[in-house]
Amino acid sequence: MKVPFLDLSLQHKALREPALAALAATYDATRFCLGKDVEDFEKNFAVTLGYPHVLGMNSGTAPLHVACMLAGFGPGDEIITAPFTFISSAWGINYVGATPVFADIEAGTFNLDPAKLAAAITPRTKGIIIVHLFGQPARMEEIMAIAKRHNLFVIEDCAQAVGAKYEGIPVGVIGDVGTFSFYPTKNLGGCGEGGAFVSHRPELHTRARHIRVHGSDRRYYHDIIGGNFRMDGFQGALLNVKLPHLARWTERRQAIAAKYLLGIKHADVRLPEQPGYGRSVFHQFTIRHPRRDALREHLAQHEIGTDLIYPVPLHLQKCYANLGYGPGSFPVAELAASTCVSLPIFPELTDAQVDHVIASVNSF
Numbered sequence: 001m002k003v004p005f006l007d008l009s010l011q012h013k014a015l016r017e018p019a020l021a022a023l024a025a026t027y028d029a030t031r032f033c034l035g036k037d038v039e040d041f042e043k044n045f046a047v048t049l050g051y052p053h054v055l056g057m058n059s060g061t062a063p064l065h066v067a068c069m070l071a072g073f074g075p076g077d078e079i080i081t082a083p084f085t086f087i088s089s090a091w092g093i094n095y096v097g098a099t100p101v102f103a104d105i106e107a108g109t110f111n112l113d114p115a116k117l118a119a120a121i122t123p124r125t126k127g128i129i130i131v132h133l134f135g136q137p138a139r140m141e142e143i144m145a146i147a148k149r150h151n152l153f154v155i156e157d158c159a160q161a162v163g164a165k166y167e168g169i170p171v172g173v174i175g176d177v178g179t180f181s182f183y184p185t186k187n188l189g190g191c192g193e194g195g196a197f198v199s200h201r202p203e204l205h206t207r208a209r210h211i212r213v214h215g216s217d218r219r220y221y222h223d224i225i226g227g228n229f230r231m232d233g234f235q236g237a238l239l240n241v242k243l244p245h246l247a248r249w250t251e252r253r254q255a256i257a258a259k260y261l262l263g264i265k266h267a268d269v270r271l272p273e274q275p276g277y278g279r280s281v282f283h284q285f286t287i288r289h290p291r292r293d294a295l296r297e298h299l300a301q302h303e304i305g306t307d308l309i310y311p312v313p314l315h316l317q318k319c320y321a322n323l324g325y326g327p328g329s330f331p332v333a334e335l336a337a338s339t340c341v342s343l344p345i346f347p348e349l350t351d352a353q354v355d356h357v358i359a360s361v362n363s364f
């Protein structure tokens, strides 16, 4: 039985008619940049997921960049983030001329370890970028307490955690700013590039809205430095069609994860930890095995697609060689990178496919 790592075509085939009708309406109305589709999406996203207000942007990297501009980070400032994430979590720090500083993750959840975070703080530390990796909320209570003590600006990278809650609070409005990505492979994916900005602080929301359109509130008057971070109309149109299905898709991801957690019984496999403070929305289901490559090969022989997310931690990427880290700097992140393997988890997987994955892992 074939089990692809991810197959986006199933979801898009099922929604083809309403999706193409929505895209056609946007096309006919030439609502290409921002406009009604994006405004509707911002309202729908806010109401559905519990945010005070939302700004659609043109990628998940964009709101991270905007957040670093809003925070006033700059040269000489140190911003702490996790070394085990997608590189984009850190880019915004570089875009404003500040310095990324890494702190190690916890082994169980793959998220930033609050004790390591506290130990990485120096007098130059100005902020933290928290990543809710693989859909699992990070330990926000401990992290926010540290941030408060040191007066740090907190950005939550929720690119993989749309719909996730920490102790009942939606991720993204616990820190100062939250950011989302609607890249097609994310839990809520567009038909191109897309992202969103949220903040519970109205003044940050207003400034982000101006930054998004070239630092402007009135056309051709630029009160602050901005850029082009606008969401396009087609993304708003498709995301409006998809959003009503998100809760059901998330439940299906969680049901598949529950099957994996119960069914995978293998002495050498370490399953992702399920802390009580916030349930994962399972963007990924990532396990660890000391002979990860051999396990992948075994699964491939059983026609099961897997992926390595992420094979190289950020502090060992060439682009960050100048930061002075090396092998051994963050042992937990390095162990995760060398032993993790992500299993198929998308809503359209059948129970039979999930059972096949479980049996194949257990037979390794």
Ligand SMILES: *Cc1c(COP(=O)(O)O)cnc(C)c1O
Pocket: 059, 060, 061, 062, 085, 086, 088, 089, 131, 157, 159, 160, 181, 182, 183, 193, 194, 195
């Ligand atoms: C996908 C992702 C991003 C960036 O999103 P883009 O839409 O690709 O720019 C940022 N952070 C994390 C953790 C991601 O997974």
